[in-house]
Amino acid sequence: MKHTFFSNSVSLPVSVLSLSLLIGCTEVVIPEPTPQADKGALVLVGGALAGSNAEVYQRFIELAGGELQARIAVIPAASGQPVKYFRQFQQDMQRYGLDEDQMTLFPVAVNDDKSTKDVDESQWRRGATDPKLAEQLSQFTAVWFLGGDQLNITATLAPEGQNSVLLDAIWALYQRGGVVGGTSAGAAMMSEVMIAAGDSWGALTEGTTDTYNGMQDQENGPLLLAKGLGFFPHAIVDQHFDRKARFGRLIVATELNKATFPLGFGIDENTALVYTAFNNSAEVIGAGAVTAIDVTHARRVDNPHGYHIENVRVSVMQGNDHYHFDTEQFVANPLKSATVGHEYLDLAKPVASGVFSRNSRLKDLLTFDLVDNKGTNEVISYLHQGEGRGFTLRFSQDEYTTGYWQYLDGLLDSGSAFGVKLDIVPTSFSITPLTPTATADTSTDSIVDDPRPQ
Numbered sequence: 001m002k003h004t005f006f007s008n009s010v011s012l013p014v015s016v017l018s019l020s021l022l023i024g025c026t027e028v029v030i031p032e033p034t035p036q037a038d039k040g041a042l043v044l045v046g047g048a049l050a051g052s053n054a055e056v057y058q059r060f061i062e063l064a065g066g067e068l069q070a071r072i073a074v075i076p077a078a079s080g081q082p083v084k085y086f087r088q089f090q091q092d093m094q095r096y097g098l099d100e101d102q103m104t105l106f107p108v109a110v111n112d113d114k115s116t117k118d119v120d121e122s123q124w125r126r127g128a129t130d131p132k133l134a135e136q137l138s139q140f141t142a143v144w145f146l147g148g149d150q151l152n153i154t155a156t157l158a159p160e161g162q163n164s165v166l167l168d169a170i171w172a173l174y175q176r177g178g179v180v181g182g183t184s185a186g187a188a189m190m191s192e193v194m195i196a197a198g199d200s201w202g203a204l205t206e207g208t209t210d211t212y213n214g215m216q217d218q219e220n221g222p223l224l225l226a227k228g229l230g231f232f233p234h235a236i237v238d239q240h241f242d243r244k245a246r247f248g249r250l251i252v253a254t255e256l257n258k259a260t261f262p263l264g265f266g267i268d269e270n271t272a273l274v275y276t277a278f279n280n281s282a283e284v285i286g287a288g289a290v291t292a293i294d295v296t297h298a299r300r301v302d303n304p305h306g307y308h309i310e311n312v313r314v315s316v317m318q319g320n321d322h323y324h325f326d327t328e329q330f331v332a333n334p335l336k337s338a339t340v341g342h343e344y345l346d347l348a349k350p351v352a353s354g355v356f357s358r359n360s361r362l363k364d365l366l367t368f369d370l371v372d373n374k375g376t377n378e379v380i381s382y383l384h385q386g387e388g389r390g391f392t393l394r395f396s397q398d399e400y401t402t403g404y405w406q407y408l409d410g411l412l413d414s415g416s417a418f419g420v421k422l423d424i425v426p427t428s429f430s431i432t433p434l435t436p437t438a439t440a441d442t443s444t445d446s447i448v449d450d451p452r453p454q
Contacts, residue, residue: 046239049269077156140178145183150189154229167229190229198220208225237267238264251424268288269288271289299311336406367415392424395422402417
């Protein structure tokens with residue numbers, strides 16, 4: 001393998017596979033991994049992966065061949081600072097037993113990294129079309145995609161919708177038993193239909209768009225769909241799911257693609273969905289949850305007042321829960337206990353709207369307030385911007401709904417909710433602040449002297 005090293009303000013060396021413009025290389029002989037048909041794996045991280053998340057890093061290393069055999073090609077195409085965030089990944093991996101030279105930065109990027117003085121990484125735009133670079137990938141066991149803008153990944157790896165030679169080499173690595181992983185944008189691009197921009201409010205109120213004005217469009221506005229790389233064959237993927245409340249846009253995306261991809265997986269930050277091809281199943285590991293959206297039996301209602309859909313099925317997986325694609329079944333971690341029929345709570349009307357709610361996150365609302373609560377079979381939340389049009393979100397439990405719970409890490413709750421029914425109904429809101437009146441004022445400023453004799 002050929003390497004070149006360059007120095008800058010940070011002392012940690014960076015290994016970069018050579019393009020024709022890179023010189024000063026030394027030869028390293030590495031045995032090619034033995035092909036294993038249908039043994040590939042995917043590690044899809046929802047973004048914001050903490051360096052302390054041992055479970056995710058160690059699983060990726062294990063799938064890559066273990067501490068001694070793992071050789072990881074890092075593709076920074078999505079990143080605004082390719083070298084900086086490669087270094088961060090390299091340092092994190094070293095915490096879990098790898099040597100720094102087991103990770104190599106592949107020169108595929110569209111942005112110059114301001115942390116490097118001597119290299120313009122924006123010149124790496126056509127790196128994925130270099131046959132020599134693609135050939136080197138046969139010596140690796142894993143590929144990792146950094147986060148950033150997923151449209152930059154598809155533009156460089158599949159320009160004009162056509163596979164580059166490097167993308168073909170990544171597919172070959174996966175099919176011979178390697179692992180392909182990525183965080184944030186590196187997870188979003190894994191599905192055939194890729195969510196590129198928009199938020200839940202924009203998707204529900206404005207629908208879709210064909211325009212893209214940069215990263216800010218990922219934070220709000222209508223839904224933008226594009227063609228992904230298709231490594232994850234079963235569903236549409238979304239990321240930063242919990243913090244950015246993206247389940248509305250994932251519902252719209254899956255409903256629009258109901259004929260081919262009625263299933264969507266929204267991955268929380270610092271959490272991974274691990275897919276293994278040999279058994280065609282996925283497992284949730286890490287700090288958060290993965291929310292599955294299933295619109296197979298959902299019904300769009302023709303409503304002139306806005307987006308209206310009924311019988312969406314929502315499932316929350318976390319703590320080593322699995323989904324088996326062959327049988328279409330959710331399977332809870334066997335250490336968890338069923339909650340339906342053994343509920344802990346008995347609350348008739350749990351508050352489920354706004355930051356003052358006990359369980360403001362979707363996964364907690366469904367696992368605590370609904371499936372582990374015998375006081376109600378329904379939890380209602382609202383999405384609105386004050387006056388005018390918004391939505392009622394009606395989550396309900398029926399004969400198809402199951403729940404599970406257990407402490408899996410000290411006293412940290414790990415709940416599961418499978419098959420919750422969701423109806424989204426357009427709703428008109430009128431907000432009227434109630435201000436104090438003169439006759440109702442009881443402040444000290446309004447107290448008058450008592451006219452009675454003392």
